Amino acid sequence: MGRDLNAILDYIAQLNELDVANVQPLAQISEVVLEMTPDVAVAQVGETTLRDDTPVPCLERAPVMQEAPETDGSFFKVPQVIGR
Amino acid sequence: MRTEANGTISVGMTLQELGQSVISGRVKAAELVNSYLQRIEARNAKINAYLSVASEDARRTAEDLDAAARRGDPLGSLAGVPVAIKDVIAIEGMTATAGSRILEGYKPPYTATAVRRLKEAGAVVLGKLNCDEFAMGSSNENSAYGVVRNPAALDRVPGGSSGGSAAAVAAELAAATLGTDTGGSIRQPASFCGVVGVLPTYGRVSRYGLIAFASSLDRIGPFARTVEDAAMVLGVIAGHDPLDATSSRRPVPDYVAECHRPVEGLRVGVPAEYFAEGLDQEVKLTVQRAIDSLRAQGCVITPVSLPHTRYAVPTYYVLATAEASANLERFDGVRYGYRAPEVKTLSDMYRETRDRGFGREVKRRILLGTYVLSAGYYDAYYRKGQQVRRVLAEDFLKAFEKVDVIVTPTAPTPAFRIGEKTDDPVSMYLADIYTVTASLAGICGISVPCGVSSEGLPIGAQILGPHFCEGTVFRAARAIEQGQTV
Incomplete structure (x- = not known):
């Protein structure tokens, strides 16, 4: 594992050849898609506008708890947290 | 209707024709689904494409569709079409292992939007498909449930x-399938197996219900035997979804109509960087012939430059592993999936669960991801990766000022042998050298079969288009497909 990780880091080191000091980092492509490819119809509503902050139904507890490794039906149970 | 010797009713029909035939009652969905289930029964043991088969559900759904067709009820455009879904995509009541021991037996309590849309259009889900663990890999050798074998050559x-x-589409074990692509995971296997695979623009298809690997890169897309069939499926699964905040509100065009438009006058860019050292000679010549056929059909072929291409794979392995290390924190043995038995404390439980539940490549990527995000290295790796990501996206934007689409090989070689690259992660990562660029830039693309090697191994051409220009990509891909049969 250590040998693999070193080989990968050596390979990644070639990014140091590039001078990108003045380039803004890009975290999410959708933040720039609109300015890259203007579309009037989309510009009016936004590329990915967030929904209104109103509660909507979510998953029922019972089917979610059914998948838990250990549960009392209401909570997830885990092994002892503070050992003695 | 053509019925082939292999018993698959659908061979020779487009998905559109198939759906129409089921609606009109000329083809019975139940017979269609049964013929696929029989093929799965006969061939899956060799190929290992399916991890689970939902025979009963599929038969019942098909019978309901036939009954609805008899009553004349309105049915969707994919009525009775047998499909199968990569096991990183959630379907209520069916297992979703993500190819990992840590999710063995896990049944999600909800269904992915892309699958819900397929079902609403009448498609019948046959089962869930094998993949590299958490979609991390370029060969399927990282699945906890065994390697998938290439139907074109079982040792590959x-x-x-x-x-x-x-493989399921290539071996006719499903009429169409869904996969996911984070760095090439749809296009590269499509190329290796000789089928069509589509990378939709980031935001075109909802990711709701997709088990996350690298959220800023993950996309769901279709596999099919023909470009038209792939266009048909994309049209069904694409569109805005309030359950995915990154899904776009742009209207979805009629991709099937778009793929039939002529390509005359289409400006096709060919980047020298994708035809350089490391490219197999047969792949090079085969893709060049595909480009020649586009020229013969009236396309204008232009050289373009994507000068930072060689930095794409290292950038990808910084950003994708960083995101993966955060996304995979949720697999802790508390809420779902595997929990290591007989452990005394909570921290032992976390450690043992993750140590026994995750495979080697997943652990490698989590470690790399936490390293590049760690305080002392964040700027040198993660921030730098995000900066180079912008440079790579700008390469494409400049190129698309001059051309409508870009054509390249999908992968540097045809399918390699099982075991050939498992000892050297960097050489495995280089199998994605031509596909990671579009993943980082968020643009759309496709891999379309364009020939076979002297050993009979499929070779794919990759067509890339600007954001939300899937229609143009389908048009060029269909021209390459047609160029083959002329």
């Missing part, structure tokens, strides 16, 4: 990570 890999999705 099908590509990855959506190897099961590509």
Whole structure:
């Protein structure tokens, strides 16, 4: 594992050849898609506008708890947290 | 209607014709589904494309569709079409292992939007498909449930990570499938197996219900035997979804109509960087012939430059592993999936669960991801990766000022042998050298079969288009497909 990780880091080191000091980092492509490819119809509503902050139904507890490794039906149970 | 010797009713019909035939009652969905289930029964043991088969559900759904067709009820455009889904995509009541021991037996309590849309259009889900663990891999050898074999040559890999999705279509174990692509995981296996695979623009298809690997890169897309069929499926699964905040509100065009438009006058860019050292000579010549056929059909072929291409794979392995290390924190043995038994404390439980539940490549990527995000190295790796990501996206934007689409090989070689690259992660990562660029830039693309090697191994051409220009990509891909049969 250590040998693999070193080989990968050596390979990644070639990014140091590039001078990108003045380039803004890009975290999410959708933040720039609109300015890259203007579309009037989309510009009016936004590329990915967030929904209104109103509660909507979510998953029922019972089917979610059914998948838990250990549960009392209401909570997830885990092994002892503070050992003695 | 053509019925082939192999018993698959659908061979020779487009998905559109198939759906119409089921609606009109000329083809019975139940017979269609049964013929596919029989093929799965006969061939899956060799290929290992399916991890689970939902025979009963599929038969019942098909019978309901036939009954609805008899009553004359309105049915969707994919009525009775047998499909299968990569096992990183959730379907209520069916297992979703993500190819990992840590999710063995896990049944999600909800259904992915892309699958819900397929079902609403009448498609029948046959089962879930094998893949590299958490979609991390280029050969399907990282699945905890065994490697998928390439139907074109059983000693070869099908590509990855959506190897099961590509192999199932190639072996006619499903009429169409869904896969996911984070760095090439749809296009590269499509190329290796000789089928069509689509990378939609980031935001075109909802990711709701997709088990996350690298959220800023992950996309769901279709595999099919023809470009038209792939266009048909994309049209069904694409569109805005309030359950995915990154899904776009742009209207979805009629992709089937778009793929039939003539290509005359289409400006096709060919980047020298994708035809350089490391490219197999047969792949090079085969893709060049595909470009010649586009020229013969009236396309204008222009050289373009994507000068930072060589930095794409290292950038990808910084950003994708960083995101993966955060996304995979949720697999802790508390809420779902595997929990290591007989452990005394909570921290032992976390450690043992993750140590026994995750495979080697997943651990490698989590470690790399936490390293590049760690305080002392964040700027040198993660921030730098995000900066180079912008430079790579700008390369494409400049190129698309001059051309409508870009054509390249999908992968540097045809399918390699099982075991050939498993000892050297960097050489495995280079199998994605031509596909990671579009993943980082968020643009759309496709891999379309364009020939076979002297050993009979499929070779794919990759067509890339600007954001939300899937229609143009389908048009060029269909021209390459047609150029083959002329």
